[in-house]
Amino acid sequence: MPFRSSPHASPPESDPVSPPHGSGLFRRQPQLDRALVVILGRPRRRLGWLLPLALLVVVCFADWNTSGDFRVLSWLVVVPVVAAALCPVGTTALFAVAAVVAYAVVDQAWEHEFRAGLPDFILVSTGGLLAVAAAWLRRRGERRALSVQNVADTTRATVIRPLPPSWGGLLHAHIYLPADAEARLGGDFYDIQPSPWGTRALLGDVQGKGLGAVAVAANLLGTFREAGFHQPDLRVVAERMEIRMERNRLYEQAMGYKDGDRFATAVLLDFPPPGSADGYIDVINFGHDPPFAVSARGVRRLDADSSRLPLGLSELAAVSERSAGPYRVPVAEDETLLLTTDGVTEARDRAGDFFPLAEALEAAVAEDPQLADSPYRLVRAVRDRMLRHVYGRLHDDTTIFAVRIAAPSAESVPSVLSLTRWTEISPSTTALPGRQDSTEPPG
Known part of the structure; x- marks a missing residue:
């Protein structure tokens, strides 16, 4: 998928280096x-x-x-x-x-x-x-x-890799606010993975905090990056993440860790390859808050009739519900998708009232209809309104993540490798029923 840029995607410029004092x-x-x-x-x-x-x-x-x-x-x-x-x-x-x-x-x-x-x-x-x-x-x-x-900062930067301003044909921006400013470690995670089948985006929240939650997030992100690149079916990507969560649970129980029953909520998005006629995305929701589609025309919540249980709790669901497929929702070119962790929706003021995210988005768009054109401005607007609601005191780690389809650019740079390159080097593949797997690249 080509690398795209847009005038709305310009990231905030860094502070210039101050010259030496005097001369x-x-x-x-x-x-x-x-x-x-x-x-x-x-x-x-x-x-x-x-x-x-x-x-x-x-x-x-x-x-x-x-x-x-x-x-x-x-x-x-x-x-x-x-x-x-x-x-x-x-x-x-x-x-x-x-x-x-x-x-x-x-x-x-x-x-x-x-x-x-x-x-x-x-x-x-x-x-x-x-x-x-x-x-x-x-x-x-x-x-x-x-x-x-x-x-802590290095650990988090290693787990949650930095991304280019425009990656896999998507413009994106994020803000992470730790509840404990000293620890700076939490279980929130996100990523964007370009693939030959489209671009996949992920936002999730691991139950708990500390290094244990970060380790689970790292495992899920690693699985998402590999399966998200190799698998054409989003359902298979979700199954691989379910299996990885189960393996992690068995490992922690074998090690005798007290948090061996962790679970994680997540939202998995699949954007079609560029040039697709239909404007849509596929969504698999693991017990997470549904995303919002924000544009100058208004705000709408991308709900589904049903969603999966959080990662790590699939054994509690019926067999027919464990492998539920994605639900498809239309997304216009002028819409930006906003995803948040429960640190936003469960933020409370002094009276105990939750932060009204939908109403806050509608008010922000009413004040500035062009707000949704820039993911960076959108996440900042949500952050500012949420912090005003809680008077600057957070009780849970908070991640605000916004993505939108980038406008076509004449100067496109490939942002994903083709599977054809690896099959030409090593044509042998391991085929599973109903799945298409390829061998890992050398090195």
Whole structure:
């Protein structure tokens, strides 16, 4: 299927690289930047030193203007403690030294009978040392948390591969919002797989969170990518995903994992090859929320008379319902399909009311009839309205995924390999009854 582009598909441009500060002799050098980071912290935290500095000045001024019967100079111990919570280790050490020096200077200015003396000096010095140690521990914890976040981001980027703005003849956009901003890992997954039989799209949600849910999502995505390319029948693709889910369940039970009974909801879409006369798509729904078709003419829900049970629960269905085929729905060229996980439809406000996705889409289209022309703008509009509904507090991982058929382009690049190439290399195929399988490509 050809690679297509459209004026509506332009992704948001990346921020330009900022030029060096200044010019000539006054241009900031990398060594100076590193020194500023060590002393003052990152740019977002470089104002953190103002509070401990203000405390230092206030305590010294208050002690200088009080009587000898009420000395507050020992409160200088608070200065490095506050710095430890807001500043880097180097800045905290500077404030610890400044507090000790200020104590010695101000205390010596008093007459001998009113001086705080050695006990308070030891208190301020010990407090400074403990504050520096606390700042070092805090900084080490921040680095460890950042490392965990990087691992989580890398893991998710490996499982859910990045896609070109236009892929397999489809324009697409997505937004993923984790409920736990620190963990950044959830069971939501999506992908687009071009094939000689058309382009297949998938959105799903694995029950649960954490690495276990990510592992299940990776298994399902791997099966979808392989079966979605090789199999002309969407029903066979669905069966392969059912089998993969069952194999994963047996493996987790054999390993003794507590989450060995996971299941996953999903929506499987099949777009016909370009040039097809009929405007339609085939849909297999595994217990997921049906997609919406959005255009300037309005919003419609692509419901079906019946759908399959979630992946991993097929054994609970009747034998005749386990291999239900796809249902076909008409889709116009100006319509964008919107798919979401239950993090959107089950998002609640403070009163406990669910987010009205259909009404929100209709209101967004009424405000901007051209919203559906760009998947990127559509998913952003849904995200903004949902976050306003929940006041920015999410309780479940959320994925918003939009796809539409791209307009034909004169500069087309093949986005899928033909099976003929592999059959010419290795003509032997393994044929199963009612299925068409081909050998895997070498390597």
